[in-house]
Amino acid sequence: MKKLIVLLVAVALVGLFSVTARADDKVLFSFEKDTQGWEIPEWAMEQEDHVAKSVEVSKDFAKNGSQSLKVMSNFPGKVWTSALVEDFEYFDWTPYKALTVDVYIPAEAPTGLKAKIILTVGENWKWTEMARTVALKPGEWVSVTANLLPGSEDWKKTVVDDNFRKDVRKVAVRVESNKQPVYNGPIYIDNIVLTKI
Numbered sequence: 001m002k003k004l005i006v007l008l009v010a011v012a013l014v015g016l017f018s019v020t021a022r023a024d025d026k027v028l029f030s031f032e033k034d035t036q037g038w039e040i041p042e043w044a045m046e047q048e049d050h051v052a053k054s055v056e057v058s059k060d061f062a063k064n065g066s067q068s069l070k071v072m073s074n075f076p077g078k079v080w081t082s083a084l085v086e087d088f089e090y091f092d093w094t095p096y097k098a099l100t101v102d103v104y105i106p107a108e109a110p111t112g113l114k115a116k117i118i119l120t121v122g123e124n125w126k127w128t129e130m131a132r133t134v135a136l137k138p139g140e141w142v143s144v145t146a147n148l149l150p151g152s153e154d155w156k157k158t159v160v161d162d163n164f165r166k167d168v169r170k171v172a173v174r175v176e177s178n179k180q181p182v183y184n185g186p187i188y189i190d191n192i193v194l195t196k197i
Contacts, residue, residue, distance in 0.1 A: 024196035026096065028171075029087070031057050031069045031190060037087045038069055038189075044084050051075055052083035061188045063102040063141045068190035073175065075113070077182035084118070085189070086172035093148060093165040096194040100145040101173050104188040107139030110181035117146050119155075120170035122163065131156040133176060141190075144173075149197075 029036050035055055044050035051074050058070035073083035093099070103115045114133035121128055131154055134144045146152075152160040175187050 026194040029192040063190040068188040071187045075177040075183040082176045084174040091168040098195040102191040109138040112181040118172040
């Protein structure tokens with residue numbers, strides 16, 4: 001009996017510390033009411049290799065809550081294409097060490113799509129892509145996480161320092177098809193979260 005009580009107390013404490021750690025995180029976007037400013041940028045609508053067609057909130061799938069951002073896309077295959085959506089705001093992420101975005105494609109979607117986070121930072125509006133892509137898994141939520149701390153190697157051709165996260169002007173999610181697969185359907189984005197240092 002004593003072992004059972006000790007075990008239950010230990011489980012309760014682990015749960016308490018998990019909740020406490022999560023309480024420090026900041027949910028930037030949850031899409032519970034609307035698109036929260038997320039859109040397909042005009043320049044992308046004019047590019048043949050950018051294949052996002054529309055953006056809306058949806059109750060089809062959600063990582064947290066009851067809604068997510070639904071991006072309709074049409075990847076033709078044979079050439080590199082991407083579906084990109086973004087939000088334009090001024091952010092100071094100084095207190096945070098990482099940014100995570102959850103991305104979902106339906107179970108009937110093909111394998112081969114990959115996602116990454118892109119930031120626009122600083123007075124020069126520097127376009128800053130993640131140095132890697134994360135493979136999406138049909139029928140599963142996949143977390144895409146990028147380190148924001150000084151010295152991070154998660155960002156392509158960028159020296160990450162304190163100024164990097166102090167002046168973020170746009171945050172974008174890009175889903176890519178590198179010649180394969182062909183896919184005409186939705187991509188869902190949810191639970192965009194900053195992790196506290």
